[in-house]
């Protein structure tokens with residue numbers, strides 16, 4: 001109770017007037033917010049698909065939900081089913097064992113949809129390219145609209161990527 | 173107690189460090205199976221190659237370790253799983269990856285091979301038929317129904333398949349099917365340069381990247397006889413403890429969140445983010461990937477970094493009591509975690525289950541302490557242990573371990589050795605060299621075995637994730653619980669998918 005009460009009266013952790021090193025985040029936050037509203041009204045639903053990652057990318061995708069990045073404030077939220085999703089956020093070099101699951105997830109996502117490939121692995125297989133147990137990058141299996149590089153990309157890089165996606169789809 | 177009752181009279185291979193490897197006959201091989209079943213020895217690893225299978229064994233307290241090898245010129249060996257069921261999935265994997273099969277195996281089904289590979293990786297198995305259904309174990313009884321879940325789950329989580337058989341709400345049986353993120357890491361390592369091998373090792377399970385990098389580096393250093401400067405050991409431990417804290421914080425928050433108590437997730441995630449930001453600042457990578465390398469560490473610590481980590485430690489110390497208070501005084505939360513998903517101590521011991529899961533069920537094994545590795549022999553810390561084995565116990569072990577790690581970091585920062593952080597790798601012996609390493613990751617003991625060629629490249633490497641001995645136990649603890657408690661049990665285990673699938 002003590003904590004909940006304190007939570008109610010305290011300033012939220014999400015930084016409206018951020019510390020200097022968070023200037024980039026704040027600016028980005030505003031731009032993502034504007035772009036999201038222009039494109040989608042108020043919300044964009046993201047379904048994350050791990051198609052063979054080392055789980056490093058997942059850790060940073062999780063971080064997008066913490067109080068610093070707080071993705072939901074832009075109306076961007078992670079959903080439980082591809083049927084609810086506008087965006088598939090796909091990580092990993094697609095393994096042969098995950099290929100079919102990724103294809104099916106993609107087919108289950110209603111149009112219009114975007115696919116964002118997250119991490120070096122998702123670009124072209126990364127360090128795992130050439131293994132006979134992986135297919136390669138995400139675009140070898142489903143059409144990709146955007147790549148966000150990094151191993152893993154930082155949460156800031158991911159926000160930047162999502163912003164780019166929103167701006168392009170707004171103008172297109 | 174030594175393992176000579178298994179290895180006595182066997183041929184010892186030259187060049188294996190720091191623990192010996194023996195070529196054994198069937199008598200010794202089967203004695204190992206019996207010893208595992210009776211609990212006189214513990215299984216550390218079980219892996220194959222084209223013409224041999226290897227077992228890494230220890231006594232239960234983990235102070236005597238040996239590897240035994242059974243040559244398989246005819247590509248068959250006597251099943252260990254026939255007497256010791258925890259070896260079953262490992263045996264199935266050896267068949268999938270190396271085309272070497274266990275005679276008398278209780279479960280001949282493939283494990284990592286889902287019938288999607290163009291050919292079996294060793295090129296010796298014919299490709300499997302992808303359209304053949306995977307036969308799940310039969311469960312019979314009145315009014316039972318099946319719930320298939322995954323490989324794509326509802327959350328941001330790795331892929332795996334869970335087949336529940338339930339009677340109403342109550343789970344009668346869970347069967348796991350894994351292997352979805354198999355990337356062929358062992359094959360990629362074969363013939364690779366050590367640098368490439370180290371980068372691959374750091375991506376076997378991204379959340380344990382530091383622990384894996386240390387395990388790989390130590391195995392390579394043992395194989396080549398390289399002596400690492402003391403400062404490198406201390407910096408490795410610093411990164412490893414930061415990784416442990418970050419993961420434990422994440423787990424504690426996530427477990428409570430799966431009990432629908434988000435009030436715990438938010439502050440834990442904030443503290444976790446602080447750890448990652450500090451790591452990014454001090455080491456140049458939020459997860460500290462590729463910072464531990466064979467020969468030492470790739471980064472040094474300046475006074476700014478020391479100050480930043482000290483601030484981090486005091487900040488976590490300041491907030492932790494609040495979180496503990498919140499956890500300890502929320503009865504609705506305790507209602508979900510106490511006596512849920514109980515792992516019996518005898519099961520944990522039988523499977524050689526490590527990490528917080530094992531320690532929450534009375535198996536007080538921590539390889540930082542025994543067999544031990546530097547610098548932990550010079551640092552003081554407690555191995556946390558509980559007997560109750562439920563979700564609550566696993567939460568508490570993690571909380572207490574965060575405190576231990578904070579204390580370790582303070583000790584490390586107070587007196588790090590000065591000097592170099594890196595040394596060139598020694599050339600391996602002309603006949604090649606072999607090294608084995610055991611490192612305590614946040615999930616438990618990680619084993620890496622490596623054999624180097626004379627030219628310094630990797631001949632063969634086998635990394636073994638703690639999850640191998642934890643995943644099967646999740647099937648056991650879930651029985652009799654309700655379906656809604658599965659996420660809670662699963663999260664409190666937090667096994668690695670990619671570390672297991674390789």
Ligand code: SF4
Nearest residue numbers: 053054056119120121
């Ligand atoms: S890009 Fe890097 S962090 Fe992401 S899945 Fe691949 S190896 Fe892991």
